[in-house]
Amino acid sequence: MRATTLDNGLKVLVQEEHTAPLASVWCWYKVGSKDERPGLTGVSHWVEHMNFKGTTNIPRDQVKGIIEQYGGSWNGYTWIDQTTYLETATRDALDRMLFIESERMANCLYHPDDCESERTVIISELQGGENDPDQLLDQEVTATAFKAHPYQHPTIGWLPDLKAMTRDDLYGYYRRYYVPNNATLVIVGDVDTDEALRRVEHYFGGIQPGRDLERLRTVEPDQTGERHLTIRKEGTTAYLKVAFHAPSATDDRFVPIVILDAVLAGAKGLNLWSSFRTAPPQRSARLYRALVERGLASSVSGSIVPTQQPFLYTVSVTATDGTSLTSVEAATLEELDRVRQDGITDTELAKAKAQLKARLVFDNDSVTNIAHQLGYFETIASVDVFTALPSRIAAVTCEAVADAARSLLAPSNRTVGWFEPLPIGNGSGKSEVGSTKSEVRSLKSEV
Amino acid sequence: MNPTPPIQTSDFVLQTSTRRGLNPARAVLDNGVVLLAKHTTTTPAVSINLAIRAGSACDPPDAPGTTWLLSRVIDRGTAKRSAADIAEALDSRGITITIAVTRQLFSLVCTCLAEDFEAVLALLGEIVITPSLPDREIETRKGEVITAIRQDDDNPAVRASESLMALLYPDGHPYGRRTKGSIEVVETLTRDRLLHLHDQRFAPTELSAAIVGDVNPSHVHDVAAGVFGRWQNAAPPPITLPPVRHATRRQRLVIPMMNKAQADIAYGFTTITRRDPDYYAFWLMNNAFGQYSIGGRLGDSIRERQGMAYYVSSSLDANVAEGPLVIRAGVSPANVDRAVASIDEEITRLITEGLTPKELDESRRYLIGSIPRALETNAAIASFLQIAEFFGLGLDYDVRLPDLLGAVTLDQANAAARRALHPERATIVIAGPYADVESDNRLIG
Numbered sequence: 001m002r003a004t005t006l007d008n009g010l011k012v013l014v015q016e017e018h019t020a021p022l023a024s025v026w027c028w029y030k031v032g033s034k035d036e037r038p039g040l041t042g043v044s045h046w047v048e049h050m051n052f053k054g055t056t057n058i059p060r061d062q063v064k065g066i067i068e069q070y071g072g073s074w075n076g077y078t079w080i081d082q083t084t085y086l087e088t089a090t091r092d093a094l095d096r097m098l099f100i101e102s103e104r105m106a107n108c109l110y111h112p113d114d115c116e117s118e119r120t121v122i123i124s125e126l127q128g129g130e131n132d133p134d135q136l137l138d139q140e141v142t143a144t145a146f147k148a149h150p151y152q153h154p155t156i157g158w159l160p161d162l163k164a165m166t167r168d169d170l171y172g173y174y175r176r177y178y179v180p181n182n183a184t185l186v187i188v189g190d191v192d193t194d195e196a197l198r199r200v201e202h203y204f205g206g207i208q209p210g211r212d213l214e215r216l217r218t219v220e221p222d223q224t225g226e227r228h229l230t231i232r233k234e235g236t237t238a239y240l241k242v243a244f245h246a247p248s249a250t251d252d253r254f255v256p257i258v259i260l261d262a263v264l265a266g267a268k269g270l271n272l273w274s275s276f277r278t279a280p281p282q283r284s285a286r287l288y289r290a291l292v293e294r295g296l297a298s299s300v301s302g303s304i305v306p307t308q309q310p311f312l313y314t315v316s317v318t319a320t321d322g323t324s325l326t327s328v329e330a331a332t333l334e335e336l337d338r339v340r341q342d343g344i345t346d347t348e349l350a351k352a353k354a355q356l357k358a359r360l361v362f363d364n365d366s367v368t369n370i371a372h373q374l375g376y377f378e379t380i381a382s383v384d385v386f387t388a389l390p391s392r393i394a395a396v397t398c399e400a401v402a403d404a405a406r407s408l409l410a411p412s413n414r415t416v417g418w419f420e421p422l423p424i425g426n427g428s429g430k431s432e433v434g435s436t437k438s439e440v441r442s443l444k445s446e447v
Numbered sequence: 448m449n450p451t452p453p454i455q456t457s458d459f460v461l462q463t464s465t466r467r468g469l470n471p472a473r474a475v476l477d478n479g480v481v482l483l484a485k486h487t488t489t490t491p492a493v494s495i496n497l498a499i500r501a502g503s504a505c506d507p508p509d510a511p512g513t514t515w516l517l518s519r520v521i522d523r524g525t526a527k528r529s530a531a532d533i534a535e536a537l538d539s540r541g542i543t544i545t546i547a548v549t550r551q552l553f554s555l556v557c558t559c560l561a562e563d564f565e566a567v568l569a570l571l572g573e574i575v576i577t578p579s580l581p582d583r584e585i586e587t588r589k590g591e592v593i594t595a596i597r598q599d600d601d602n603p604a605v606r607a608s609e610s611l612m613a614l615l616y617p618d619g620h621p622y623g624r625r626t627k628g629s630i631e632v633v634e635t636l637t638r639d640r641l642l643h644l645h646d647q648r649f650a651p652t653e654l655s656a657a658i659v660g661d662v663n664p665s666h667v668h669d670v671a672a673g674v675f676g677r678w679q680n681a682a683p684p685p686i687t688l689p690p691v692r693h694a695t696r697r698q699r700l701v702i703p704m705m706n707k708a709q710a711d712i713a714y715g716f717t718t719i720t721r722r723d724p725d726y727y728a729f730w731l732m733n734n735a736f737g738q739y740s741i742g743g744r745l746g747d748s749i750r751e752r753q754g755m756a757y758y759v760s761s762s763l764d765a766n767v768a769e770g771p772l773v774i775r776a777g778v779s780p781a782n783v784d785r786a787v788a789s790i791d792e793e794i795t796r797l798i799t800e801g802l803t804p805k806e807l808d809e810s811r812r813y814l815i816g817s818i819p820r821a822l823e824t825n826a827a828i829a830s831f832l833q834i835a836e837f838f839g840l841g842l843d844y845d846v847r848l849p850d851l852l853g854a855v856t857l858d859q860a861n862a863a864a865r866r867a868l869h870p871e872r873a874t875i876v877i878a879g880p881y882a883d884v885e886s887d888n889r890l891i892g
Contacts, residue, residue: 019489020823064740065809071816090816117754120779125757127709128777131603131879234706236601237594267541278558279543283534295587298594320590321597351539358492358541358560365490365558365824424601424706 001374002193003383006201008209009181013374013383014196015188017367023189024088024367025097027104028375031177032081033155034309035216042157043165043173045078046122050170051085051178052076053114056107058100060114066096074100079272080151081308082379083177088368091190095199101185102203105178115167123163126156133235133419134316141241141417142312144229149220151311179210184378188371220245220310227415235421238319240328242336243415244408246313249306250381255392256404257304257313262352263344263401264335265302265315269359270389272305273372278362281355287315290335296323300332308380313408325418340409343402356393468846469822471657471832472664479652479682480675483832484664487825493660494558494825497571498833501648502551504621504686504767510636512628516585516592517641518546518553523584526577528570530584536570544571550622551686551767552837553648558826561661565670568658572674575649580641593630603878604777606702607713610876614698615717615771620689622768650680655836657829691769693717694872702878710780710879714790715773718867721765721838727851728859729763729772729867734810735802736793736864737761737774744797744806745774749789755782772867780881787877791870798868801861815849 001015033044054060067074072089085104087097129135139154146152156162185204187196223245247253258270266282269275280301282288291297299318305311315336319328344352364370377386407413471485503514522544523530537544540563547554555575559567599605609625616623627633654675658667694716719729737745742760749759759776778786822828822845835844 019487021819022823068740068809068813069816071813071818071820073817073820088820090819117752120754120782121750121757124709124755124777124779127779128757130708133601236597266538278545281538281541281543284531284538292591293587295590298591318594318598321594354539355541361490361492361560362541362558365492365826367823421601424704 001383002197004197006180006205008205008207009179010204010207011184011378012197012200013184013186013378014191014193015370015374016191016193017188017370018190020367021091021190022088022367023091023094023097023187023191024086024371025094025101026084026086026186026371026375027101028082028084028184028186028379029177030081030182030379031083032079033153034080034150035177036150036153039161040165040169040173041153041161042122042155043169044083045155045157046118046162046165047170047174048076048078048083048085049118049122050110050115050174051104051108053111053118054109055103056109058103060109060111066100067093070096079155080311082376084375084379086368086371094187094191094196098199098203102207105180105183105204106207108174110167110171110174112167115170119162122156123159126159126162129156133231133233133237133421134239134318136233137231137239137241137417137419138314138316140229140231141243141314141415144227144417145223145243145245145312145415146220149218149309150216151220151309176210177213180204180207181209182213184375186371186375186378188374189367223413226411228417229415230418230420232420232422234424235419236424237321238323238325238328238421239419240317240319240325240332241314241417242332243312243314243417244413245310246304246408248308248310248381249377249385251310253404253407254306255389256396256400257408258356259349259352259393259396260339260344260401260405260408261302261304261313262355263348264339265300267352267355267359268303269356269363270306271363271369271373272376274363274369275359284351286335286339287332290331291317291328294331295320296328296331306377306380306385325420329416329418336409340405343405344398346398349396349398349401353393353396357390360390468843469828469832471842472668473842474668476651476672476676478676478678479650480671480678481655481836482668482671483655483657483836484667485659485828485832486662486664487659487828488661489825491561491661492558492825493561493564493658493662494829495556495568495571496657496826496829496833497555497575498655498657498837499553499575499649500551500653500686500837501553502549503624503626504550504688505644505648506621506624506628507644508619510628510632510640511624512592512626512632513636513640513644514553515548515627516588516633516636517644518548519588519592520580520584520641521578521645522546522555522574523588524579524581525573526579527573530581533570533574536566540567542567548626554833556826556829564660564662568670568674575654576675576678578645580638580645582638585636585638585641589633589636592627592633596627596630596633599627603702603704603707603709603711604775606704607711607876607878608773608775610700610702610878611713611715611773611874612771614700614874614876615694615715616691618689620691622766622770646680648683650682651675651678652682655833657832657836659825659829659832688768691717693769694874697871697873697875699875700877701881701883702876703880703882704878705880707879709777710783710877710881712776712778712783712786713773713876714775714787715771715874716867716872717769718763718772719765719769720767721770723765725859725863725866726765728855728863729765731807731810731814731852731855732802732860732863733761733763733772734814735806735860736797739810739813744793745790748793749776749786753785753789755779755786755789759786780879783877783881787875791873794868794870794873798865801864802857804857807855807857807860811852811855814852818845818848
């Protein structure tokens with residue numbers, strides 16, 4: 001992989017992969033929902049949507065079709081730390097992909113009619129998410145776990161903010177953050193690095209850098225006691241979530257917690273774009289055995305995602321029909337307390353490392369996935385964090401995992417959320433939240 | 448089903464196509480097991496895709512969901528290994544077996560490191576041939592299935608899709624039944640019933656194994672022959688599907704789910720079989736109508752111009768029987784009527800004015816151009832090979848596909864639209880926080 005930075009501050013990563021006649025281009029911006037101020041929640045994601053609606057040199061009605069004519073796909077997503085756009089197509093489309101991304105960086109239109117039309121699309125996306133009780137609970141738990149940090153609010157935004165936001169809000173945000181010195185361009189595929197860099201300079205070299213961005217500096221204060229919330233709403237199934245404040249990707253405790261999660265719920269890999277598409281190997285994992293094998297739950301999962309600032313480690317459980325949340329919570333906390341008290345065994349450590357070794361291979365099976373990983377880590381920290389993962393995993397000891405478990409899984413560091421279903425047809429569709437505030441954590445908001 | 452005629456040979460290499468393209472190796476073991484292999488070096492990994500012609504269409508008529516429960520239990524013990532042994536074998540290698548049940552196929556799919564290939568294929572072979580189906584495992588998995596059914600009952604998208612299929616394929620047609628079955632049926636299923644189904648439908652003649660990755664095809668042949676070569680079980684009778692009756696009038700069903708925020712619309716028709724000569728015309732027509740870019744014409748109208756939905760698209764599932772073309776959209780309850788009217792308008796415009804030459808050309812270029820991307824990963828290649836095998840499309844299908852799409856004329860694509868689509872014959876299901884008086888709620892009990 002070759003890394004370089006243009007004079008205007010644009011970071012460029014190019015990796016040649018000649019296994020298929022394809023190229024994948026991703027343009028990453030260091031802006032996500034954590035950068036949003038009160039009243040503008042959801043603006044990062046809405047801006048992402050607007051950046052598919054035509055530019056000075058790509059008329060609105062010609063946006064679709066450019067990449068498709070090369071058999072390509074395109075998309076984008078927004079999350080708490082980042083916004084990104086991608087195209088993957090045959091290698092001869094590289095020039096068009098770079099042209100599109102340079103236009104997106106500098107020349108998007110934000111026609112008022114398009115802003116209005118997209119408002120209802122995004123509200124529809126939000127409502128679709130609310131249809132899922134598990135997602136509803138996730139947003140409430142995340143909002144409850146954070147008192148101060150903007151990781152608290154949903155990537156998709158709060159409905160009142162989405163109803164009130166203006167075209168000027170969107171365009172101002174776009175102009176502030178969509179500058180080369182806040183972006184990373186990643187190219188992976190059947191390309192020649194020198195030629196690719198020449199084309200990057202051609203398309204991006206003339207874009208003026210923006211002024212230095214002032215970042216929010218809020219640090220979440222230490223949690224001092226367990227928080228608990230219950231959503232009571234019509235539904236059929238009970239869900240439990242237990243969330244713990246967890247370290248950022250660069251923290252020494254991060255990889256031991258990835259190992260800990262593998263022991264508890266099976267290794268997922270670390271690719272936000274693709275890891276979730278395959279279930280983790282978890283049948284011998286502690287939480288699976290304690291909950292699913294005992295018939296208390298139909299599913300259990302753990303989630304530790306690399307983030308720029310400290311986020312959450314979350315355990316999610318779906319109770320089997322007829323099982324009380326009290327029983328599910330008790331069994332879950334018992335397992336978590338056990339690993340906190342006793343740590344993990346050498347056998348478990350070896351198995352977790354083997355799982356992660358395999359998942360890192362599986363997560364890099366396409367130019368799209370490779371490009372995602374390079375850009376993702378460069379955006380939240382540094383691409384070096386990604387390339388160092390195998391050695392960091394190999395270096396983890398049982399003691400490191402035990403240390404991490406002791407601080408991570410402390411009762412005072414956890415937020416417990418219940419979704420308790422009410423009989424359908426006996427009340428209104430409105431939910432009743434039994435504690436504190438609420439939020440959405442939409443893991444990925446694809447356009 | 449029309450599988451490719453078996454070629455009795457032990458010379459795996461000679462069975463490869465001589466044209467460029469994927470050029471997979473194919474062989475048939477003496478007992479009828481089909482092997483498909485492709486060597487790639489993208490990653491040091493191997494994808495294994497085992498497909499048995501034992502999908503939910505094989506469910507006993509009085510017990511829909513039997514195949515699904517079998518799929519949840521089949522990998523929880525074999526004649527030689529306990530569930531815990533299997534769990535350890537999988538987890539220690541970082542492997543997950545994904546077991547899927549479609550109308551026609553029962554599939555076991557996984558990706559492993561190349562160094563684990565032999566051990567993993569041996570394990571998969573045991574699971575397919577000698578599952579022990581322990582009672583304790585059946586009881587535990589029943590609880591999971593029942594919970595999943597309850598989750599589906601609370602999911603407007605699932606409710607709309609499943610109800611649409613029940614309306615399009617009524618009177619117990621296998622395509623109209625819920626794959627997971629009902630709670631009442633699942634509760635009654637026994638080990639004997641699952642074993643009987645396995646014994647009846649799992650046979651070497653019904654299995655094709657696609658293996659793609661960093662392993663030599665001749666080695667694949669040797670390993671697979673060792674795993675599957677001695678398997679004997681009588682070939683089951685062919686699955687007979689009742690004829691599909693195409694709707695002759697418009698039907699509309701509303702499933703009120705007032706605890707939800709958004710309504711899901713499923714709007715569909717029965718269409719054609721996968722082997723229908725017009726398949727490629729249907730494929731292109733559907734791409735232009737409801738897929739190209741963000742949802743084709745439907746996306747242009749309902750999402751881009753009217754801003755009514757986050758998602759709207761159409762999908763074509765031509766199958767052994769005449770499969771459905773389904774349009775799906777998620778909209779605010781206030782926009783349900785407008786969205787349905789817009790779908791009606793787009794269908795009317797399509798069948799009266801047709802696609803433009805530009806639209807057809809764009810979809811054609813997209814579908815042909817996307818072939819390398821669709822065949823980039825080991826898992827995707829394995830899946831493609833299984834589809835080609837199941838429908839008898841040939842080893843060189845990837846090479847011929849551009850010509851097949853290239854040969855479709857504008858008249859053929861427009862004729863496909865007129866043949867399949869008409870608002871007056873549409874079946875529509877709306878599930879969500881919406882209620883109206885037009886719905887014929889007698890359609891589904």
